[in-house]
Amino acid sequence: MIFDSLLGLFSSDLAIDLGTANTLVFVKGRGIVLREPSVVAVHAESKKVLAVGHEAKKMLGRTPGSIVALRPMKDGVIANFEYTEAMIRHFFQKVHNRKTLIKPQVIIAVPSGITQVEKRAVRDSALSAGARYVYLVEEPMAAAIGVGLPIEAPSGNMILDIGGGTTEVAVISLSGIVYSRSVRVAGDELDEAIITYMKRKYNLLVGERMAEDLKIKLGSAYPLPQKKTMEVKGRDLVAGIPRTLIVSDEEVREALSEVVAVIVDTVKTALERIPPELAADIVDKGIVMAGGGALLGGLDVLLREQTGLPIIVAEDPLSAVAMGVGKTLEHLDLLKQVAI
Ligand SMILES: Nc1ncnc2c1ncn2[C@@H]1O[C@H](COP(=O)(O)OP(=O)(O)OP(=O)(O)O)[C@@H](O)[C@H]1O
Ligand SMILES: [Mg+2]
Known part of the structure; x- marks a missing residue:
């Protein structure tokens, strides 16, 4: 016990959900301490990092020529190595325990569909940002652990994680992923x-942030119990001037329907491909949804209708992966079972 707390003073080990939309950092013994958009703003010429996270997200689409605000992750993987590293370094410094000089060991969640090259990019960016050692855990496994599914049991557990860049569906049994499918279609799409x-x-050009706002406030996959409308601002492409109009939930639902159908199909295909014993488990236990996309209004209702299975939305879908990698940080035996 005493040793544990002594060691705690020295270790600043971290677990990270390095997401396309959001990065969360879990510190051993402290839980989730950081939750920021995965956005970096840099000086266009000198490439100097000017802002990271919340501050940088406010700049998206609003920068003068001298500043570039960008999202270094795309489709769940690193699109820009240099800025991903800068972002991780910034977050490391923000949560760093100044009492320790030891570099942290870091556990990072990565999409299940990622290539060797993409894995290496994640590992290298964390190492050059100051990690001593990097472990990788697949996101659906982390999400399943995070929502408290009994992953070690000889029984199928199905998890659906809809993030910003990827939708991942996986069946987990005996601490392993028995089946997984990852499509690069999610919140961004x-x-x-x-x-x-x-x-x-409407010939109206709206920005990325306005579109996301519409999706979060008005978006749905299934008719809502009550009608909603929202004011939308953008630039009229014909007149070339700013314009405001009112949009209904029905219109947004129509706009989202094709992408929603891809997500539903991903789940259906998974259900068709899993071994029968595991399918039988899932008929009883249903599918647990995580990731920010799980919050899309009525998506659970639509999936229930389309699959006939129980659909459970995680209590805090945006934190599931970070909580999962955090648990592996605190239970190294679990980490050994699930690290890749
Ligand atoms: N209430 C909501 N309704 C619909 N979508 C939402 C809601 N809240 C957040 N989102 C969306 O969820 C996405 C972010 O989810 P999350 O943080 O799980 O993604 P991520 O982990 O960064 O991405 P990935 O796992 O694909 O790399 C964004 O696209 C965001 O717009
Ligand atoms: Mg995610």
């Missing part, structure tokens, strides 16, 4: 679908 719809129907 829902936002893009709204942008396309507004352009086509």
Whole structure:
């Protein structure tokens, strides 16, 4: 016990959910201490990092020529190595325990569909940002642990994680992923679908942030119990001037429907491919949904209707993966079972 707490003073080990939309950091013994958008703002010429996280997200789409605000992760993987590293370094410094000089061991959640090259990029970026050692855990496994599924049992557990860049569905039994399927269609594509719809129907160009706002406040996959509308601001592509119009939940639902159908199909395909014994387990236990996309209004209802299975939305879908990798940080025997 005494040794444990002494060791705790020295160790600043971290677990990270390095997501396309959000990065969360879990510190051993402290829980989730950081939750920020995965956005970096840099000086266009000197490439100096000017802002990271919340501060940088406010700049998206609003920068003068001298500043570039960008999202270094795309489709769940690193799109820009340099800025991902800068982002991780910034977050490390923010949560760093100044009493320790030891570099942290870091556990990072990565999408299940990622290539060797992409894995190496994640590992290298954390190492050059100051990690001593890097473990990787697959996101659906982390999400399943995070929501408290009995992953060690000889029984199928199905998890569906809809993030910003990827939708992942996996069946886990005996601490292993028995089946997984990952498609690079998730929250970002829902936002893009709204942008396309507004352009086509109203000749109105809306920004990424406005589109996301519409999705979160008005978006749904299934008719809502009560009608909602929202004011949308953008630039009229014909007149070339700013314009405001009112959009209904029904219109947003129509805009999102194609992308939602891809997500539903991903789940159905998974159900068709899993071994029968595990399928039988899932008929009883259903599917647990995590990731920010799980919060899309009525998506659970639609999935229930389309699959006939119980659908459970995790209590805190945005924290599931970070809580899961955090648990492996605190239970090294579990980490040994699930690290890749
Ligand atoms: N209430 C909501 N309704 C619909 N979508 C939402 C809601 N809240 C957040 N989102 C969306 O969830 C996504 C972010 O979820 P999350 O943080 O789980 O993704 P991520 O882990 O960063 O991405 P990935 O796992 O794909 O790398 C964003 O696209 C965001 O717009
Ligand atoms: Mg995620």
